[in-house]
Amino acid sequence: MSEPLSRALPPFAEPAVVTARALPAAARRGGSAVPWLTGLVVAIALLALLPLSFVAVVALETGWATIVTLLFRPRVGELLINTVSLVLLTVPLCIVMGVGLAWLTERSTLPGRRMWSALAVAPIAVPAFVHSYAWVSLVPSLHGLAAGVLISVIAYFPFLYLPVAATLRRLDPALEDVAASLGQSPGRIFWRVVLPQLRLAIGGGALLVGLHLLAEYGLYAMIRFDTFTTAIFDQFQSTFSGPAANMLAGVLALCCLLLLALEARMRGRARYARVGSGSARSIAPRRLSPAMAALCLLLNGAVAALTLGVPLLTLGRWLLIGGLGAWPWQSLLPALGQTLLLAFAGAVLTTLAAIPMAWLSVRHPSRLNRVWEGCHYLASAMPGIVVALALVTVTIHWARPIYQTLLTVFLAYVLMFLPRALISLRAGMAQAPETLENAAQSLGVSPGRALWRVTLRLAAPGAAAGAAMVFLAITNELTATLLLAPNGTRTLATCFWSLTSEIDYVSAAPYALLMILLSLPLTWLLYHQSRRSAGR
Structure with missing residues (x-):
């Protein structure tokens, strides 16, 4: 037992085998x-349901005329363009970086794969607004959409790397072997066999990155890039939960729901489980030529320098400047x-x-x-x-x-x-x-x-x-x-x-x-x- x-047995209860008939x-x-x-x-x-109900009730109480006045303004259009541009640029870049690094660390003969895998996950330990702090203190003129995309990719791509790398480790190479036996090139095998099986991992990671982009405040406030979240916070501080802040919150909530719907649509009803008896075997990693291995090492080193080197060196610099008094x-x-x-x-x-x-x-x-x-x-x-x-x-x-x-x-x-x-x-x-x-x-x-x-x-x-x-x-x-x-x-x-x-x-x-x-x-x-x- x-x-x-x-x-959990009552006091003095004797051990006994409990059968289904005794239950x-x-x-x-x-x-x-x-x-x-x-x-x-x-x-x-x-x-x-309180936040969603809050958005709906505020909209009803505000009235259509006031909603039109508050939302159909040049300022709201600017915020919408900034936010949508940020998501449309950052998410694809995170997908490319996450999938590329995951393939290198899980499916190639890249030297030191375990170390590079750990370094690809490590940026999660650095809060997004600390990334922004490190880059702004290093380059004070950094601001705007380009800066927002750069720091967002650096801060959030591990949320795509993690699920994609985990999925690549579990994939059964049988389908890839069949495709290779039919004369498909390695590139076509990746695009037509491997990538479709990463659909759920990519969709889930992209949704997580998108929601972080919509919710983040400190990162974008520090680089002076206005999004709905920064505008809502500013409105709240100036008008104390006024109608303008509430309406912007409603638009932001609708953007989040749209992302959820898009991810559900992308996920679909397809099944990706292996069918049949037996156990999946490991796939042999793809051998890289010396030149390609050197190029890939340079790429991984650059990513590690941008994601970890800049924050740690910047923090070390400020701590040295401050000394014990810091x-x-x-x-x-x-x-x-x-x-x-x-x-x-x-x-x-x-x-x-x-x-x-x-x-x-x-x-x-x-x-x-x-x-x-x-x-x-x-x-x-x-x-x-x-x-x-x-x-x-x-x-x-x-x-x-x-x-x-x-x-x-x-x-x-x-x-x-x-x-x-x-x-x-x-x-x-x-x-x-x-x-x-x-x-x-x-x-x-x-x-x-x-x-x-x-x-x-x-x-x-x-x-x-x-x-x-x-x-x-x-x-x-x-x-x-x-x-x-x-x-x-x-x-x-x-x-x-x-x-x-x-x-x-x-x-x-x-x-x-x-x-x-x-x-x-x-x-x-x-x-x-x-x-x-x-x-x-």
Whole structure:
């Protein structure tokens, strides 16, 4: 008998083999959904609809005439052109860079492939606004669309590299062998066989990059490039949640929904699983000529220099210039403490909020539960500034006691980052045998206690991974914290932003370095999980 199940037994219960015949009918069917868990799922799902409802209600209250006046202005057209141009230029470049580097590190004889693979993932540890800080302090004249595209590609291409590289490791080369036996050249095999199998990975990574582009504030504010997010923040600061900021938030939310629809359309209904018995074998890497290998090494070195060399050298330069005086421990330690407190509490609350939906989706899959699960993802697809504006409006009008309190901040974190915990937790619960949970219930343990004492113990690694991802997302979160945090709240991100706004790059460097050091464990976890999923 397993240890979690033995602890779930009533006192003095003797070990016994629980057979399917000994179980009640409800247990054999997987039990019925616990009512209070279902209620929590519905409540959290409805709460996740808050940002989208906020956009719709504001539009109705504003009226068509005012909407036309606010939206059909040259300024809105300029923001739309900037935002759309940014997405249309950055996403394809990230796809090209992510797929190219993934092929080199996974399918070629590039020297030092494991090292280059790790270096391609490492830029995730550097927050996007720290990338911008490094480049602006190196080239102060850097600004505009070209600068936005350059820094965005540098900051976000790993989100495409990771899924593409993981997919390339798992692909069965049988289809490629068949194509080669039919006389297809290596180039045609890649375009007609390999690339179509990367469709899901490319689509998912492109969606993630696009949503980051729409939500990012610090990166573009620092290089003086106006997008919807920077304009909304400026409007909020000047008019305090005025109609103009709300209307811009509505347009931004519609852009996010459009990206979601495009990704779903691109994904389609095609299946990519291998059919047949047996196991997939590894493919022999393509041999590079000495000249091509040297060129590819130069390319990987240039990417590493741009993505990691510039931020680290810039930070090192400012820290050397500041010396020991650049470390203001009297403000740095409190900021670190508040960051750790917010991140830890937010990760715990978000993971707890994800438990009901994860359990229902695994134990009681149904069309209705899939609808509730989809609601959980809507808020995370909205930019943090839209979530923050929705919470500001709701708390001012209907929940004034919690306005600008930590409760509102934690609520924003749950809405924005719950899917990160949900995905990992759901995977962990799926690996926990349902029979153990049913056996515990058949021995008199309540469904809630069986979930807590049996299933969650077995799913603990997945829950820990999800909590770690939420923890580090909160560590680098900027926009919602700036808008919602109580007066006196100073995290590493907000302190860094305050100092860079004053062009005090020397004093900002320690805060940036600490954020990178806190992000390194998650980056290692992502890289390790990616390789372990392929058995490497």
